[in-house]
Structures are given as C-alpha cells and as structure tokens.
Amino acid sequence: MSAPLRLGIAGLGTVGIGVVKIIQKHADLVSVRCGRPVTITAVSARDRTRNRDADLSEFAWEADAVSLAQRDDVDLFVELIGGDAGVAKDSIEAALRAGKDVVTANKALLALHGQELAELAEAEGRVIRFEAAVAGGIPVIKALTESLAGNGINRVMGVMNGTCNYILTRMESAGLPYETVFEEARQLGYLEADPTLDVGGIDAGHKLAILAAIAFGTRVNFDAVEIEGIVRVSIDDIHRAEDMGYRIKLLGVAQMTARGLEQRMSPCLVPADSPLGQLNGGTNMVVIEGDSAGQIVLRGAGAGEGPTASAVMSDVIEIARGTRLPTFGRPAASLAAAQPARTAVPAAYYMRMELQDKPGALAKVAAVLGDSGISIDRMRQYGHASRDGVPVLVVTHKTTPEAIDHAIAALPRTGVLTGDPVELRIEEV
Amino acid sequence: MSAPLRLGIAGLGTVGIGVVKIIQKHADLVSVRCGRPVTITAVSARDRTRNRDADLSEFAWEADAVSLAQRDDVDLFVELIGGDAGVAKDSIEAALRAGKDVVTANKALLALHGQELAELAEAEGRVIRFEAAVAGGIPVIKALTESLAGNGINRVMGVMNGTCNYILTRMESAGLPYETVFEEARQLGYLEADPTLDVGGIDAGHKLAILAAIAFGTRVNFDAVEIEGIVRVSIDDIHRAEDMGYRIKLLGVAQMTARGLEQRMSPCLVPADSPLGQLNGGTNMVVIEGDSAGQIVLRGAGAGEGPTASAVMSDVIEIARGTRLPTFGRPAASLAAAQPARTAVPAAYYMRMELQDKPGALAKVAAVLGDSGISIDRMRQYGHASRDGVPVLVVTHKTTPEAIDHAIAALPRTGVLTGDPVELRIEEV
Numbered sequence: 001m002s003a004p005l006r007l008g009i010a011g012l013g014t015v016g017i018g019v020v021k022i023i024q025k026h027a028d029l030v031s032v033r034c035g036r037p038v039t040i041t042a043v044s045a046r047d048r049t050r051n052r053d054a055d056l057s058e059f060a061w062e063a064d065a066v067s068l069a070q071r072d073d074v075d076l077f078v079e080l081i082g083g084d085a086g087v088a089k090d091s092i093e094a095a096l097r098a099g100k101d102v103v104t105a106n107k108a109l110l111a112l113h114g115q116e117l118a119e120l121a122e123a124e125g126r127v128i129r130f131e132a133a134v135a136g137g138i139p140v141i142k143a144l145t146e147s148l149a150g151n152g153i154n155r156v157m158g159v160m161n162g163t164c165n166y167i168l169t170r171m172e173s174a175g176l177p178y179e180t181v182f183e184e185a186r187q188l189g190y191l192e193a194d195p196t197l198d199v200g201g202i203d204a205g206h207k208l209a210i211l212a213a214i215a216f217g218t219r220v221n222f223d224a225v226e227i228e229g230i231v232r233v234s235i236d237d238i239h240r241a242e243d244m245g246y247r248i249k250l251l252g253v254a255q256m257t258a259r260g261l262e263q264r265m266s267p268c269l270v271p272a273d274s275p276l277g278q279l280n281g282g283t284n285m286v287v288i289e290g291d292s293a294g295q296i297v298l299r300g301a302g303a304g305e306g307p308t309a310s311a312v313m314s315d316v317i318e319i320a321r322g323t324r325l326p327t328f329g330r331p332a333a334s335l336a337a338a339q340p341a342r343t344a345v346p347a348a349y350y351m352r353m354e355l356q357d358k359p360g361a362l363a364k365v366a367a368v369l370g371d372s373g374i375s376i377d378r379m380r381q382y383g384h385a386s387r388d389g390v391p392v393l394v395v396t397h398k399t400t401p402e403a404i405d406h407a408i409a410a411l412p413r414t415g416v417l418t419g420d421p422v423e424l425r426i427e428e429v
Numbered sequence: 430m431s432a433p434l435r436l437g438i439a440g441l442g443t444v445g446i447g448v449v450k451i452i453q454k455h456a457d458l459v460s461v462r463c464g465r466p467v468t469i470t471a472v473s474a475r476d477r478t479r480n481r482d483a484d485l486s487e488f489a490w491e492a493d494a495v496s497l498a499q500r501d502d503v504d505l506f507v508e509l510i511g512g513d514a515g516v517a518k519d520s521i522e523a524a525l526r527a528g529k530d531v532v533t534a535n536k537a538l539l540a541l542h543g544q545e546l547a548e549l550a551e552a553e554g555r556v557i558r559f560e561a562a563v564a565g566g567i568p569v570i571k572a573l574t575e576s577l578a579g580n581g582i583n584r585v586m587g588v589m590n591g592t593c594n595y596i597l598t599r600m601e602s603a604g605l606p607y608e609t610v611f612e613e614a615r616q617l618g619y620l621e622a623d624p625t626l627d628v629g630g631i632d633a634g635h636k637l638a639i640l641a642a643i644a645f646g647t648r649v650n651f652d653a654v655e656i657e658g659i660v661r662v663s664i665d666d667i668h669r670a671e672d673m674g675y676r677i678k679l680l681g682v683a684q685m686t687a688r689g690l691e692q693r694m695s696p697c698l699v700p701a702d703s704p705l706g707q708l709n710g711g712t713n714m715v716v717i718e719g720d721s722a723g724q725i726v727l728r729g730a731g732a733g734e735g736p737t738a739s740a741v742m743s744d745v746i747e748i749a750r751g752t753r754l755p756t757f758g759r760p761a762a763s764l765a766a767a768q769p770a771r772t773a774v775p776a777a778y779y780m781r782m783e784l785q786d787k788p789g790a791l792a793k794v795a796a797v798l799g800d801s802g803i804s805i806d807r808m809r810q811y812g813h814a815s816r817d818g819v820p821v822l823v824v825t826h827k828t829t830p831e832a833i834d835h836a837i838a839a840l841p842r843t844g845v846l847t848g849d850p851v852e853l854r855i856e857e858v
Contacts (some may be wrong), residue, residue: 295731
C-alpha cells in the first residue's frame, strides 16, 4: 500500500460536505480501489462557526484557501468555493505553483480561464481535473476526454441546467406561466443567488464551452457561445410544440463546421419521443456524437450533494491511482483558437404567430416564407382562441438561420400580424 | 513526444479492421491526445488471403496469435479473436508473460476466466483493459471502474444484447411471432453462429457477470447468473404488457443483498415510459445506481464495427497515456468470492393465464394468489378472444419470487386453466 493521498478541501458547502462524507463513509472502499488511502488533512471555508452536516474535528482549519493550497501536508487541493475569479482562482494557482494537483467543480472559472490554468498546470507538471464542473454526477468529462478519445467528435449536445429543465417541464405539466414557476423555483431554493446564471443560460453556457474545448481540441471560448435563456419561452409555445410532437428544452449544441466552431445555448424543440425530449425535472443529459462510436447518451442527476461529490471523488480517485491527464485531454499548447461561427447549420424551425382574422392574411404569411426561401413542412391554424388573433403554427423544412431571420424581420411588414412572431430552432437529435 | 506505443492486433474481423481504420484515420489526433504515437507493428488472423476493408500492407503478419503476442516489437497486445478458451486465452497469457499489456473485447473469456487473468496480469505487472467487452461503444467499464469509484453500488442493470432487443421490439412493432422475427434476424446476419448465445441470454449474461464483479468487488462468477433467454416471450405477452403500460426487455440485473449477490438475465417488464422501456432496436443501455451519484443511465450502440472499435481505442489510448488500472478496478486478491443468491428481492409480477369460460374460474385464481400471499394491483379479463380460453392478466403488488413460484405451481391444480400460466418479473427501474 502506497502513501496516502492527502486532500485539502476549500469550500464546505453542499458539495464540499458531500466529499467529506464519502471519504469518511467509504474510506476502505476508496483505499482498496486506489491502492492507497485517501485522507483529508485540512479544510477551509468562509465561516468556521456554521453548523455543518459532517464531523470536521479531525481536520486542520485554514481561514484562507490560499494558505490551505500551500500546506506541506496537502498533496491535492480540492477547490469547491466557486466563482470565476477571486479566491477560487487565486487558490488554484497557488496550489499549482506549490506543486499540488487540483480538483475543482468550478465551471465558470474553467470556462473563462481554462486555457491559462491548463498552461500553468502543465508548466508546473501538475494536473487539474473537473468532472463535477459539467452535468453533476454524469461522467461526461471522462467520456469525452478518455472514452471517445479515438473519435473525431461531430457534435456535443446537452441539457445541462437542471433548474431550467425543472421550470420548463413544470410549466408543461402544470400548465403554469413562466413567471409563476420561476417564483416556485426560487422558493424551493433551486435558483442561484443571481438567477440569470440559471434562467439566462449562462451556467449551462459555461458547461458547453468546456465540453466544446475537449471535444474539438480548441481553446475554451465562452464569449463565443451564443446564449439565450428560457425567459421568452411561453406556456403557449410549450403547448403548441407539444401539439406538433415536440418538447422545448434549454439545449446546448457545439459543432465544428467549415466556417468555424458553432456553440449555442438556447431554447430548442426536440422530438417528444427522443431521449432529450423525455428528460423531465432536474435531470441532465449529454449526447456525444463520435465518428466511430455513434451517438452516446449519458443521463443522470446534474446537481445535488451526492452526485456532484461523486464526480469530485472520481477525480480524486483518478489522481490517487496515478492517472495524469492534460486538462482538456491534450497538451494546452495544442489547443487551437477556433474561429467562432454564428449558427449556420440548417435545421427545421418552429414559428408561431397571431394573425388578424381577415381574408388573405395566411396568404401573405406564406408569401413571406416563400420569399425567404423557407418551405413549409406543416402548418396549423387554430380556431379563434386567442384574444390577440388567430394562432398559426408553422414547422418548416430544413432551412438556414439567415432565412428565418429574414422571415422574422419581414413578417411584421405584412401588416396582418397582431404581435411579434416567435421562432424556435428544432434541433435534430 | 515519447516513444510510440506499438500494437499487435490478433483477429481481423469487423472490430479488428475497425481498430486499424481508426488508427490510420486518426493517427494525428490519437498522437496528440496520448502525447505519443500509436502504431501497429503486426497483425494476425486465421486467413491471410481474405479480402479486408483496410490496407494492412505496412504491418508484419503472424500466422499465430501467440507468436504475435510475444514479438519484441509489440508493446500492447490487442485480442479480438473471441472465444472463452483456445487461442484467445493462450495468446493473452503469452502476452502477459512476455511483459505486454492487453486490450480485449472478449466477454466470454473474462466472464469465465477473469479472475485467473487478472491475477496473472498483476503478477506480471501488466494491465488488461476490456471496455469493448460490454455494451459496445458505451463507456460502462470506465464508468463503473473510475467515474463511480467513490460510490457503493446498489444495483447495475442493462439491456446488453442488441439482437434480443431488436427481436423484441420488432415483434412488438410488426406484431410478428418470435419464430418469424428470429428467422428475419438470422437472415440479416444479426445472430451469432450459435444463436443461443444471443437469444439464450448467454452473451448478455457474460456481460452482466463482468459488470457485477467491478460493481461489487467480487470474483466474476458467470455460473451463478440466473439466465433465461427470450424464447418463451410470446407476442401475446408483448401486447398484453403494452396494454398495462410496460415493455418486455431482456434485462440483466445485479445487486448485492444480505443473502448474497443476485445476478439474473431474464425477460422482464419495465415501464414503457422509462429510459429502458423506450429503448428500441439494437441499442444498448446500462443503468448504474450509486449511493452518491444516484442513477446514471448510459445509452449507445452495443455492437458494430465503429462503436466496438471506439471502445477498444479508448483502452489503447488509456494505456498509451500511462494509466494503469487493476483489471476489475481493485487488486485481484481483494476481490471477494461472493455468496451467489437466487433472486429474492421482491418485485411486482405480471401473470397471464387462459381460463375456462365458466362461473367461479376467476374466483379460484384469486384464491390461489391470496393463498400464496400475493396481493393484486391490477387484474384485467379480456373478451373471449383466444381459442384457448379467456385471457386474464394480473399485475401483482410487490411480492417475493417464492410466492410467485408457489402460485405458478398451484394454479394448474385449480382445474380452471386451459394452459400453463406465464409469469414475468416487473423490474423496478
């Protein structure tokens, strides 16, 4: 049996305490699986006096995470503080410079400073692992970095924010508008302190940027992710999409095209009977398409104490076993600065509009679509149910985002709409 | 850049050629991901003259896999011959003794001789990896061995034979009897030379035994897997199960109980709207339940050139990167000889029987169920549709397999059945 791997854990929120509990509960199991014990030397958090759901009495306490990261009796620094800068970044850098490996769950930090940290880790001969940063307990970082390493990756997709998926599925099942369910979610404690991180798609966008970097061997580029949150998803669209056989998901898609790397996080329609369409509540799903493996679907809890701590432990055990991988699965210097590309891959689109109830209105709409080069797969006009006009739904054949933009700009000029038209991409899954 | 990892590939069927193609197509990608080139030195197969879909001219040819395994210019021996003994086993042993690491896709060999091979590998300081042995391109070995290594595993389940799932879903969608679809599958080339390996549940049983060993830290024990194939699944049961909201799958389940390790591979009902229930055609799915991670679902192609070769490459790249794991995720000596246990975990059951159309028949059936300690969740009696009698379906509340066995033995003695009763377990998923 080799020497123990000694952990310093910074951040004792839900996930940090979850990690402490696993190490205490499964010490023997982890030891036999690693060929060496995994122990905790010291911990740190903002408030020492807070009552926590674990016995921390055997660990040294550091008031400062940077000091924790530099302790001589710490081999591996576990950063669970969070935040894209400040003490999280400082302490990780201090750990690497002090010759410690790092495990983190910090998606924002990796999405914004991943390249810089990967370069520092390599320069210091240290590793950074971050399975918990994306999709909680789902082993998606390992799947991309290792299991599919022999594949060219065609596309990575995923529902990676459980709060948004909860809100969308709850709107559908309870027939409630966005604002009501948002307020429910807030009261249930599902939302971040700044809820736009969740419902604005930013948290999920961070995760997508990390996956894209590994999948395509590119420098992580969060700024290039086209992000739209779920705020404009109406209960009307959820119901109309359902009528047409779809569900609306906040879906992240990254794919490399001849024009560059497309990364988008936006509300999309997916077939109701697809694995993504069947995903309810807070569960996450990542779909990876490899040129040899085909489509691999991974599903599980995207957040929560146990699942996230399980992912952190996966990294801890990997390092305890002596596995040493480059941060994004290849040397940092080999990561290319990909050309960011606006979404151009054609897709079918869903369009909803309200028409004035008068002769020729539908003809004008159809003419605009035709002029935009959009051909119609299915169109459905509803009875005069709305106070605003006659609801009309269109599912287009595959078309370009440019054609859709053209149509959306031109439709109001027909003078037959009673409001703004809505469009949502139907992602092929 | 380190020295290349030099492969010797034994077996040039679909998977072997798939591996050759990936290494030829993605040489640069693999090299940058591994930090060293991966090359093929030599290959072997039974028939050198066969026309193969890859250029093998740059590789040395060995007529004998054992000689290939012992070549000085081979670092890693890739066994893709198959079979639970003979040259596959001989060549792997020769490779390990000659100081080579081994990658194999051979589920039968690992299910029957896994412990012995793991011990040999450890004694020689070598590793054996086998991601391709279970569920094709789905990274389930890595998920269990690494991603969930910090979890106590509660249960592992899976649909792991694509041919059986194809047959069952085709019976359902086309309304065809087993024999007809079996013959279709044979003509499509979906069946092994000995089809009982597929439809008899043996191939899937091999896979389950391997997963159980990793999940529970036990010596692989294929002989203890309770196996029943899909031969007795009738189109009637498929339709009746559908009526009740279920689908029938050849489902493997392994779980550790106080009585010992339960391993079974058998046709089961699962809810039609569960991920397992929605699995169609040749796709595989593995569900792992960890005490921290919760339920992780992995889905993908379970067979075929690309997916299986992708899994082989995952192991090759792992070894090229210098990762060295014990065969079943912990030292071979630490693997416990688990007490095998017959299925005792309670479950709901589906029962179908044909009753004589006379007064009191249903009462007698209900009495037998009551006497057996079985309480009824739902019962449905159909109109006189069958030539054999009145079909009656029962879905029980959770009960023990013993109670079901008791009822199945007692029911014919009522004298009101026109044939044998059928029972199928409803696995909780």
